[in-house]
Amino acid sequence: MWNMCTECETVQQEISLYACPVCGGILLPQYESVPINDKSQKGIWRYHASLPPVPVENRLYLGEGMTPLIPSSRLGDKLGIGELYFKYEGGNPTGSYKDRIAAMGLSWAIGQGREACIGTSSGNAGAATAAYAARADLPYHLFVLEDVTEAKLAQALVHKANVRKVKGFGNDPAIGKRVFERIFEGAAEHGWEMMITAFRFNPYAMEGVKTIAYEIYDELQGMPSHVYASAGGGGLYCGIWKGFNELNKNGRTAAAPCMVAVQSEGCSNIVRAYHAGSRDPLSGASTSQISGLQVPNPPDGRLALQIMANGGGSGIAVSDPLIWEAQRLLAEEEGIFCEPAGAASVAGLIRDCAENTGRSFDKVVCVISGNGFKDGKRLSAMTSEIAVPCLDVEQLDI
Ligand SMILES: [Zn+2]
Numbered sequence: 001m002w003n004m005c006t007e008c009e010t011v012q013q014e015i016s017l018y019a020c021p022v023c024g025g026i027l028l029p030q031y032e033s034v035p036i037n038d039k040s041q042k043g044i045w046r047y048h049a050s051l052p053p054v055p056v057e058n059r060l061y062l063g064e065g066m067t068p069l070i071p072s073s074r075l076g077d078k079l080g081i082g083e084l085y086f087k088y089e090g091g092n093p094t095g096s097y098k099d100r101i102a103a104m105g106l107s108w109a110i111g112q113g114r115e116a117c118i119g120t121s122s123g124n125a126g127a128a129t130a131a132y133a134a135r136a137d138l139p140y141h142l143f144v145l146e147d148v149t150e151a152k153l154a155q156a157l158v159h160k161a162n163v164r165k166v167k168g169f170g171n172d173p174a175i176g177k178r179v180f181e182r183i184f185e186g187a188a189e190h191g192w193e194m195m196i197t198a199f200r201f202n203p204y205a206m207e208g209v210k211t212i213a214y215e216i217y218d219e220l221q222g223m224p225s226h227v228y229a230s231a232g233g234g235g236l237y238c239g240i241w242k243g244f245n246e247l248n249k250n251g252r253t254a255a256a257p258c259m260v261a262v263q264s265e266g267c268s269n270i271v272r273a274y275h276a277g278s279r280d281p282l283s284g285a286s287t288s289q290i291s292g293l294q295v296p297n298p299p300d301g302r303l304a305l306q307i308m309a310n311g312g313g314s315g316i317a318v319s320d321p322l323i324w325e326a327q328r329l330l331a332e333e334e335g336i337f338c339e340p341a342g343a344a345s346v347a348g349l350i351r352d353c354a355e356n357t358g359r360s361f362d363k364v365v366c367v368i369s370g371n372g373f374k375d376g377k378r379l380s381a382m383t384s385e386i387a388v389p390c391l392d393v394e395q396l397d398i
Contacts, residue, residue, distance in 0.1 A: 001052060003027035003203075006303055015052070016112065018194070018202060026199050026303055028242065029207055035214050035246055042066075044100050044211040050246060051104060051211075052204040058110045060135050064099035065211055067091040069219045069365070074333045075346070076364075079353045083363045085224070086330070086346075087216060090338050090371030094155060097212065097236060097369050098128035101197045105205025106132040109193035114138065118187050119195035120179055122170060122232065122292050123152025124370055129195045130159035141192070143179060145170035149291050149375050171286050173296040180299065198235045198299035209239025210246065216365055217247050223254045225362040228352075230344035230369055231261035231270055231315070232293045234300030240367065241307050257365075259313030261304055262348030264288035264320055270301045271315035274308050281305070289320050291375055292341035318347040326350060328382065330368070337372035345369070 003012040007025030020027055035050040043065035044051070068088050076084030089097035106129070109117055116139040119129055126142045133140035140161045144153065146169065156163050168175040180196065187194035199206045217223060223244065231237045237259060244256035263271045266288030269281040276282065281301030286294040298304070308314055320340075327343035330336040345366040353361070372379065 001029050001031055004030050006306060018204075026300075027203055028199065029203060031246070034249065034252060035243075037214070037218055044103055044208050047211050047214050050214075051207050052108055054104075054107045054111055058107050060103050060107045060110075060132050062093040062099065062103070062131060062135060064092050064103045066215060069216060070334070070336065072334060075329060078333075079350065079361075081353070081361045081364050085216075085220075085363075085365045086334065086336055087212060087365055087367045088336060088338075089212070089367060089369050090342060092128075094124075094127045094131050095371030095374055096124040096128060097209065097367070098125045098197060099131070100208035100211055101125070101205045101235075102128035102132040102195070102208075104208030105129070105193065105195055105202055106136045106138065108204050109138065110136055112193065114191070114193040116141065116190065117193040117195045118142075118183055118190075119197070120144070120169070120183060121148075121152075121156075121197075122294060123148045124292060124374065125195070125197040126161060126163070127152050127155035127159075130156040130161035133161070134159040138193075140195075141186075143169070143183065145294065149377065151374050151376050152291070170294040171296065173283055173285065176295070176297045180297075196299070198233050199238055199303055200299035206235055206239050209236060210243030212367065213240045213243025213247065217244070217253070220363070223248075224257045224365045225360070226260060226364045227257045227367065228260045228262055228345035228349050228364070229367040230293060230341050230348075231263050231304060232267075232295040232298065232341070234261070234270055234298045234304040236367070236369060237261045237313075238300050238303045238307060241312050245312075256312070259307065260348055260352065261308070261313065261315040262344045263315065263317050264290045264293045264323065264344065265317045266290075266320060267294055267296060268317035269296060270298055270304050271317040273301070273305055274315040279305055279309070290323055290340045290344065292339070292370065293344060316348045316352055318344065318351050322347045322351065324378070327372075327378075331372070336368060338368045339370040339372055339374040340378055342368040342370045342372075
């Protein structure tokens with residue numbers, strides 16, 4: 001494995017560097033070997049030859065990865081799509097795709113001799129990292145949004161994370177920037193592993209994300225035509241793109257799919273920049289109510305825009321109500337229960353189908369990033385007005 005800078009293309013053999021020493025750009029790991037599915041291993045470790053090197057005894061495994069790729073039963077027909085699949089990441093052990101990152105990052109941290117880890121989260125990364133840090137017996141210092149959902153906070157707490165909320169984090173881009181800086185400084189000062197789930201901060205941990213692409217490819221026995229993924233910080237989008245791109249290297253497979261990043265209109269810094277032709281995410285506070293998509297200063301936004309500019313895909317913004325509607329449709333039409341951020345990919349597809357009626361959607365995958373139990377407030381909003389009578393046994397009129 002070696003690293004290449006996404007900005008100046010400098011090659012770095014030193015594998016413990018997290019940022020380019022020449023320009024400060026993101027260093028992306030590169031590999032000699034093509035992705036191989038080693039079925040003697042479990043979860044993401046099936047693809048160990050294309051992951052940062054971790055000795056077998058350090059590989060943490062809690063059941064992450066190998067999540068189901070569920071064919072659509074009705075939604076695909078309604079949208080006029082030949083083949084539609086849902087990659088259900090709610091099936092991971094703590095209920096989101098962040099488990100892939102936590103498994104990779106904490107396993108790597110053990111090999112580096114780290115004595116603790118530190119990070120930020122809107123909720124899911126905190127829950128995932130807390131579980132794997134507990135498994136690795138490493139203390140975890142976590143800083144979360146003030147309005148983190150109760151379920152995500154509770155998950156981090158049960159695994160003994162040292163959690164603190166930060167006022168204004170998630171709404172105010174200046175506060176977000178300062179939080180990232182402080183964590184960066186603190187991690188460097190103490191020699192802790194920095195578990196901010198972004199290529200900008202920990203490209204090795206983020207390598208776990210691309211196993212989503214490998215699994216989709218292996219299950220479909222080929223490339224999909226389009227993949228829709230939500231974009232908060234942009235890491236999910238970039239990670240999946242990297243996986244498909246590695247499969248496609250040297251023309252070994254069909255072309256990588258068109259990757260569509262879906263953001264909430266209330267926090268669409270990447271998508272607005274894409275449409276404006278900007279290389280950097282645009283600024284602006286978040287007004288979105290979708291937990292996980294409230295990232296006004298997306299750390300991997302620039303990388304996502306670079307991918308789009310190089311023909312890797314595009315971006316679309318959808319309203320919060322359309323995301324909630326997609327969540328309801330997945331539950332009612334497909335039997336899939338996900339959190340609102342997980343349904344954003346489907347909301348983006350619905351909007352794309354409505355606006356691009358001539359576009360050909362042959363084989364589409366929507367990545368459903370997290371489980372429905374993650375957001376109790378939304379669950380109450382969906383169900384609290386449904387009357388559930390409580391009957392005496394004599395009243396059962398079946
Ligand atoms: Zn560089």
